[in-house]
Amino acid sequence: MAGWTDDGVPPELEDAPALLETKLGKLCAMIDAAKYITVFTGAGISTSSGIPDYRGTTGLQMTRKPLVALGLSEQKELDYIMPTYAHAAVAALARSGVVKLVATSNHDGLHNKAGTPDEVIADIFGNVYTEKCDKASPHCKTLFHRKVIVPTLGRVCDNAACRGTLRKTGTRMGGMTPPEPLARADEQARKSDLAIVLGSSLLVSPFCQLPFLAKKTVVVTLQETPYDSQAALKINTRCDAVMRRIMAHLSMTVPPLDYTQPFSIHWQQRMDGPSNTWQIRISGDPARPSEPPRCVHSVMARVRPLSGSGDDATKVTKEIDMDDRTGEFIGTVTVPAAHEIALTIEFNSALDPSSALSTTRHISPHTSSAGSEVLEFVKHVPY
Numbered sequence: 001m002a003g004w005t006d007d008g009v010p011p012e013l014e015d016a017p018a019l020l021e022t023k024l025g026k027l028c029a030m031i032d033a034a035k036y037i038t039v040f041t042g043a044g045i046s047t048s049s050g051i052p053d054y055r056g057t058t059g060l061q062m063t064r065k066p067l068v069a070l071g072l073s074e075q076k077e078l079d080y081i082m083p084t085y086a087h088a089a090v091a092a093l094a095r096s097g098v099v100k101l102v103a104t105s106n107h108d109g110l111h112n113k114a115g116t117p118d119e120v121i122a123d124i125f126g127n128v129y130t131e132k133c134d135k136a137s138p139h140c141k142t143l144f145h146r147k148v149i150v151p152t153l154g155r156v157c158d159n160a161a162c163r164g165t166l167r168k169t170g171t172r173m174g175g176m177t178p179p180e181p182l183a184r185a186d187e188q189a190r191k192s193d194l195a196i197v198l199g200s201s202l203l204v205s206p207f208c209q210l211p212f213l214a215k216k217t218v219v220v221t222l223q224e225t226p227y228d229s230q231a232a233l234k235i236n237t238r239c240d241a242v243m244r245r246i247m248a249h250l251s252m253t254v255p256p257l258d259y260t261q262p263f264s265i266h267w268q269q270r271m272d273g274p275s276n277t278w279q280i281r282i283s284g285d286p287a288r289p290s291e292p293p294r295c296v297h298s299v300m301a302r303v304r305p306l307s308g309s310g311d312d313a314t315k316v317t318k319e320i321d322m323d324d325r326t327g328e329f330i331g332t333v334t335v336p337a338a339h340e341i342a343l344t345i346e347f348n349s350a351l352d353p354s355s356a357l358s359t360t361r362h363i364s365p366h367t368s369s370a371g372s373e374v375l376e377f378v379k380h381v382p383y
């Protein structure tokens with residue numbers, strides 16, 4: 001196609017304002033007339049979140065590897081990326097039943113994070129947040145949706161009776177696609193009278209054929225695609241702009257996202273002659289025992305004497321380090337046992353650098369105790 005670079009990167013196109021307005025009006029009329037709408041998303045829906053497009057001129061194809069081929073430490077950066085306006089709007093439409101299926105060629109899990117129900121999403125090439133148990137026994141729930149990136153190797157099924165091996169579902173471009181999401185997307189697309197493609201250059205099979213199983217297809221992207229002539233309408237602009245217009249037309253608002261991640265603090269005191277040793281462990285959400293506390297950036301323990309007791313010897317400040325293997329924070333603080341002290345643990349958020357939490361325990365001499373507490377970090381995203 002005209003204008004492509006030798007590296008297979010399509011040229012960017014952007015409709016002039018008057019033409020764009022006419023096209024958006026047509027799209028809104030098509031939505032009003034449609035009874036069964038499905039949405040198909042590609043990398044272009046995620047670019048305004050900070051994830052590079054795959055085939056744009058600054059895309060992953062030019063600058064970096066696909067997400068699924070990145071190392072674990074690079075993939076972990078995804079945990080802190082929040083859904084775009086377009087993800088949030090699609091989630092609102094899916095929750096209200098306007099959109100019946102959201103099929104995506106992305107691995108980034110941002111549709112799940114935005115609140116699109118899991119059963120509405122079809123991850124055509126898998127998702128780096130979804131693990132599958134390879135031992136398909138009748139008692140095993142075979143798919144596990146994680147909220148944080150987990151290690152790739154050495155993962156065992158959550159079902160204690162199964163103990164199968166867990167594997168990430170994300171596939172490399174050109175790899176085997178999981179059959180279930182593809183079959184579901186195919187079935188839903190055939191039922192649709194309107195399929196809307198958001199941010200895909202429609203170059204990867206079998207994803208690229210699916211939207212054209214619908215009666216009408218609208219393609220929204222900044223690139224020329226091989227399917228432009230088959231589309232009922234091609235809009236050359238950004239996904240967020242189109243979704244803002246659709247939501248305004250439908251008189252629907254996109255609520256802010258309050259993305260929460262709980263984490264657990266475990267305290268264990270050990271009397272040790274003239275000293276008290278506190279073992280402190282920070283783990284993840286107690287409801288998700290195999291996920292590390294990725295929302296915690298750093299942990300500091302501070303010990304101070306309570307008024308009237310102790311002296312400078314009881315003042316301790318110690319950073320609690322992260323265990324690289326498990327992602328948990330583990331450390332000990334040792335203080336003289338003869339004084340009343342306050343032990344404060346401070347947490348900095350990895351989701352939001354301006355956010356911090358702390359918790360304090362007052363400790364008397366010669367008392368031994370253990371316990372745990374759950375706190376949570378929240379990332380507020382206004383749309």
Ligand SMILES: [Zn+2]
Pocket residue numbers: 133134135140141142157158159162163164
């Ligand atoms: Zn299993």
